[in-house]
Amino acid sequence: MDQSPDPAAQRRAQLAALIPEAFSEGQLDVSALKRALGGEALIEGGERYALTWAGKANAYKVLQTPSRATLRPQRDLSVNFDEAQHVFIEGENLEVLKVLQKAYFGKVKLIYIDPPYNTGSDSFIYPDRFQESKEDYLRRINDLSDDGILMREGFFRKNSKESGHYHSNWLSMMLPRLYIARNLLRDDGVIFVSCDDNEVHNLRCLMNEVFGEDCFAGQIPVVNNLKGRNDRKYIATAHEYLLMYAKPDFESLGLPLTSKQVGEYKQEDEAGLKFQWRDLRKRGGADTKALRPKLHFPVHVDPDTGDCAMDRSEKYSVEVRPTKGDDTDGCWRWGYSKVKQSVSALRGAKVEGKERWNISYRVYLEADGKMRVSKPKSVWFGPELSTDAATKALKGLIPEVADFTPKPVDLLKAIIHQSMEEDDLAIDFFSGSCTFAQAMLELNQAEDVNRSFICAQLPESIDAQSALGLAGFTSIAQLGRTRIVRVIEAMKGSADLATPATGVQGFKSFLLSPSNFKQWRGDGIDTPEQLAEQMLMFAKSEKQGAAVEHMLYELLLKFGQELTTPVEPLDVAGGKVYAIHGRKMLFVLEAFTDAMIQPLVALKPREIIAIDGVFQDCDPLKTNLDLQCRDAGIKFTCL
Incomplete structure (x- = not known):
């Protein structure tokens, strides 16, 4: 059975695909890698x-x-x-x-x-x-x-x-x-x-x-x-x-708004949608006319209604410019074109106790049917x-x-x-x-x-x-x-x-848990007799007593399938197989017979995976299934 992926081997393969010229006879050539990256991209010397x-x-x-x-x-x-x-x-x-x-x-x-x-x-x-x-x-x-x-x-x-x-x-x-x-x-x-x-x-x-x-x-x-x-x-x-x-x-x-934040949306428009007014002025230290002159321009207000317009007129007689708290020239948070596009939804109001006016814009609690988040x-x-x-x-x-x-x-x-x-x-x-x-x-x-x-x-x-x-x-x-x-x-x-x-x-x-399948060990084989004994032990790949469901989930992981993948048990000519992904992948983990071959191939899966033990030492049965799969364009894997 395959082991878990080797991260180092995966990264070597990725590097070889990205910079093939950095490899010679399968080995990394550091000098070639330096040339491919350019000398200035590498740190020279021993200190870094x-x-x-x-x-x-x-x-x-x-x-x-x-x-x-x-x-x-x-x-x-x-x-x-x-x-x-x-x-x-x-x-x-x-x-x-x-x-x-x-x-x-x-x-x-x-x-x-x-x-x-x-x-x-x-x-x-x-x-x-x-x-x-x-x-x-x-x-x-x-x-x-x-x-x-x-x-x-x-x-x-x-x-x-x-x-x-x-x-x-x-x-x-x-x-x-x-x-x-x-x-x-x-x-x-x-x-x-x-x-x-x-x-x-x-x-x-x-x-x-x-x-x-x-x-x-x-x-x-x-x-x-x-x-x-x-x-x-x-x-x-x-x-x-x-x-x-x-x-x-x-x-x-x-993050979802807190109940206190939701409570700040006290206004309602004509459609009953909740919103709050926010200051169109930016308040940061760098938000000045000198640094951002394109964000400093006038907006005109009707003093009776608070309605806003871009151009001054008899109705819109109050000119409002963004002014900071220290009365220096500031800037709006929006540029001229966006303010002009949204001007009908803006509101002007005089600051209580001062001669200055503020411009506010609407912020809705919901946007595109979704609650605002913070x-x-x-x-x-x-x-x-x-x-x-x-x-x-x-x-x-x-x-x-x-x-x-x-x-x-x-x-x-x-x-x-x-x-x-x-x-x-x-x-x-x-x-x-x-x-x-x-x-x-x-x-x-x-x-x-x-x-x-x-x-x-x-x-x-x-x-x-x-x-x-x-x-x-x-x-x-x-x-x-x-x-x-x-x-x-x-x-x-x-x-x-x-x-x-x-x-x-x-x-x-x-x-x-330990694997349900035997692991080949070559380190203890010194004689032909020991090799024969090891090969006899591997006549079946699965360990004695391994449960079918345990093997199934091990194979799901080995073949890159998630643990929550739906599994469909299928009765096929008196035998049982396990299907995933709409029967595109089949696992054969229990006794297999010649009568199962045709109905199994007729399911037209992309791949059939079987463990060697299901063929009960009958090589012609396994070979027949393999040939039938090849003829039908089905990938067959025997473990």
Whole structure:
């Protein structure tokens, strides 16, 4: 079976397609690359600006190591599995990202993550040996309990500030995950990362390297404790940060107006549409006649009605020019042609207690049938963004929660609202208690919009003696999945005509697992007998006891299909096949007979994919199907 995509190989292929003259006999010729780019485009000498740390090269090795894992469906832990458009994945997130990469490359509109802040007491995963196999690594550190829960004393490493690689370990953990995240984003995608002062400086440099400095969109302080925490010697911390990086084609959808902002639209026109008056003058320091003379011209007002015109007359007798508060000459926000075009909708009014007049224009609450939105500010604050609000929201669903600091639901709603439209996909691969999932489910229902998420979380253990442990929770992944279930239940209970349950409410649950197919190992073959034994073992590609549905979802991912792709089981001449995309792709995973060939080919799919074991060691049967597919112009793949 194919492994997950190799990012390094993909980038070499992209570079070769872009600059083929830079490659000779398949190898990169650095001198030829320099010639192709032009000497002035390259930095000469050994000194340059760069982010580096102990272990960076090894972090790239981790990135470039393919995954042999897969995702195993968990129907019993899902809600409406067959129809759900949301996905929850339990497993180590770097492996999960590698497994998802082929199927979701360039398809994700929004990524939000809340990684460990590296406070000095965090425990997180980072590799410490790079020459051993993943299996040996997992075995050495004894990472799994009997129940399959990742143990802190094994897989997790505490990264203390006394460590000589305190920042390096954190950066090595983040780099490969961010690189794959970049690969998943669409050309109009955006990523938000929560962080604090411990690593915000390093994270910004790292994201500049991964996404490019031109994609930096903002470093947003989020005030989540206005009183401040007693956690630092000199300053009481009141905020965290959101780093925002946007791909070149991203366009913000804005934020919904607050009730206070909506209340400012007090006027109504003849059609009953609400609007407010705004000053046509610009007020900025650079908005002067001297600097912008084309925006300084007169508008004439009827003093009795406030109606406006461009030309002076007996009726329009008051000349109004843009004047700043200090009585210096200013400018209008619109040019002459736009003011002339809209002059009938303008209003002139004398400033109370002064001889000066102002010109105002209408701003409507709705435009083209859509409510006006506001541009996100560079600082976010409000009681709905507080840590207390976040904890209250989680406890409302899971009362046993204690000593847990989730993100505020409204923070995630703000991120989703400005980033996603109908049918867009988001990923949160540090999903924790799944605040992101709750935010999207509730926002979808409130706005009658179908957005979808993939949440991934480690099966990190919960202390058995904690309130959550005593309530039966064994892992953070279980906590997050339970939260999603309870949000869906609450929404179904409250749904009515005013707040319809948008789409099919549910999610598919998956578990990161070893592949269902055998992996060829050539490193232990020294004799013809060992080779024969290996070949005999590979008479069937699938492992003994592999479930059909498990193999199906592994193959969907291997062939670039999303986890939510609708699957249609088909009965064909007494056998069963699985169809996707309107029967354009068929999977044969169960016993195949000669009677199935003609009706299968008659379906006229583009491709048929079968595992070798279904032919039950009957090579003529497999050959016959292959020939029939060739004659019909159908691609046939046997694994």
